[in-house]
Amino acid sequence: MYRYDEFDHKLVQERVQQFRHQVKRRLSGELTEDQFKPLRLMNGLYLQLHAYMLRVNVPYGAMTSRQMRKFAHVARTYDRGFGHFTTRQNIQYNWVKLEETPNLLAELAEVEVTGIQSSGNCVRNITSDHYAGRIKDELADPRVYCELLRQYTVLHPEFSFLPRKFKIAVTGSPKDRAAVALHDIGLRMHLNDSGKLGFEVLVGGGQGRTPVIAKTIREWLSPEHLMAYVEAILRVYNLNGRRDNIHKARIKIIVNQLGIDRYRELVDQEFDRIKGDVKGIPEAEIQRIKAYFAPPEYEELPDFTDKLSTLRLADKAFDLWMSSNVAEHKIRGYAIVNLTLKAPDRVPGDITATAMDAVADLADEYSLGEMRVNHRQNLVFVDVKQMDLHNLWQKLGPLELATPNLGQLTDMITCPGLDYCNLANARSIPVAQDINKHFVDVDRLIAIGDFTVNISGCMNACGHHHVGNVGILGVDKHGTEFFQLTLGGSSDEGASLGDRLGRALPQEEVPAAIEAIVDTYMDIREDDERFLDTYRRIGMVPFKEAVYGSADTKVVV
Secondary structure: OOOOOOHHHHHHHHHHHHHHHHHHHHOOOOHHHHHHHHHOOOOEEEEEEOOOEEEEEHHHHHHEHHHHHHHHHHHHHHOOEEEEEEEEEEEEEEEOOOHHHHHHHHHOOOOOOOOOOOOOEEEEEEEOOOOOOOOOOOOHHHHHHHHHHHHOOOOOOOEEEEOOEEOEEEEEEOOOOOOHHHHOOOEEEOOOOOOOOEEEEOOOOOOOOOOOOOEEEEEOOOOOHHHHHHHHHHHHHHHHHOOOHHHHHOOOHHHHHHOOOHHHHHHHHHHHHHOOHHHHHHHHHHHHHHHHHHOOOOOOOOOOHHHHHHHHOOOOHHHHHHHHHEEOOOOEEEEEEEOOOOOOOOOOOOOEEHHHHHHHHHHHOOOOEEEOOOOOOOEEEEEEEEHHHHHHHHHHHHOOOOOOOOOOOOEEEEEHHHHOOOOOOOHHHHHHHHHHHHOOOOOHHHHHHHOOEEEEEEOOOOOHHHOOEEEEEEEEOOEEEEEEEEOOOOOOOEEOOOOOOOOEEHHHHHHHHHHHHHHHHHHHOOOOOOHHHHHHHHOOOOHHHHHOOOOOOOOOO
8 A cells, every 4th residue: 555755744744734724714704705715625515405515535546444433523523424435436525514624634644545627627636446466367457557657647736627537547457447538538457569668648537528539649658758749739739628618628638629639739839849858767766666466475275166156055145155255365365355334224435433343343343454445336355365355344244235136137327316415406315225225135136147237316427327337317308307318338348438328307217117127138238248239239129128118209308
């Protein structure tokens, strides 16, 4: 894990004191809300429907048990006893009092966590593969480059006031678990024809009102030039991005308007101009940062597969959990364990302070004190001994963290929606709960297989509805909440945007529509193909007929 150096500590502590004074001025009336807004946003503080919300960065999704305990303490002391993990590998607190925020930020600084640039028109929290450093298919640990980018972009004088927010994701594996094609910049490690490791650079991805899959701007980039090339992309965007219309200010708009070839030409010109000044990353610096992410000292463990097989045969529930929630570790005798925050009666992504403390204790006992959060709002223990899996599973059960549904229909991404957010048109959480009630049969969920449902309460797409196999978007129809369905979205290495199914449905009709889609898929799929593959093979028509009774239903809100 990365540890703050003296510069990080000084920066964060100074920011807390600066913000303490800014809050004092706001509370006294010296600052108006309009004057205060850009100051609070750069510290991750939003004014939502009922209260202030604080968004806290979890850089590249990695955290320690000590940090998780602090998150639990913050939830108890400054919130209503829970936190919400987001699709940007952050944690949010939804009931924060303005006057207490400086103390809250000071406490977070004690464990090297901050809200700086978790909002605002700047480079936001840089995200990555939640299996980084532990999964077999990885070419190199992407967290090293995430950290270099984090240090380079925090409070960068040119990139603190961009036309709009800016998001970067990095993956080191052929299997994309970081959704890089949906980011302003996506970095995908691969080997060139000479066998040298570098980055495919994608640019102009994003969701919201104008969803776009990112385009490749450079097939291969040497790691030593990463900072200069990223800076060139950002500079071209900063100069050409629109500031007159918030809905047309993202980099995806300017890339689409100019075309990827012209944007590449401008970036290459800027790259050639600045790469002499923006020096390549020295190998010594890469190695220095890499040392922070050195793997722990693993024990020499025997393979426990046979004994696990015996335990699985003896207990179907354990077997289901193993099949769903446990991934192969690159070190013999170890495993990666996913803790889904998607129990049937729980709000997706939410976790109580009590559960946070318990997770921290279990991480110390079973995962060498480290854990991750992924972009689907789940937690991960990355270093679990195979011999401990059964004991860990037994302890996760009472915490409702052992639901065997990873990647299944009930493992839904859900934004807070109109229950909290003043931008939302509809409530997302009740829709997820309704769907859960319709899909309680574990065997059926297993039969359905790989099937993602993503729910957003508005077009801002915090729930990533555009890239769900089934996407659900809340819309306002004459003061009533309705929900627009899309099919065929994906956020992996074959990223795609969903297609609108038809007219929007009232909330009470959504679960039945999902049932109809699933039943149709099960009837027409070939062998064990995924829903996504079936949809791409067959198309929209049979699903539209199943939901509306006719394939001619107009696509209207």
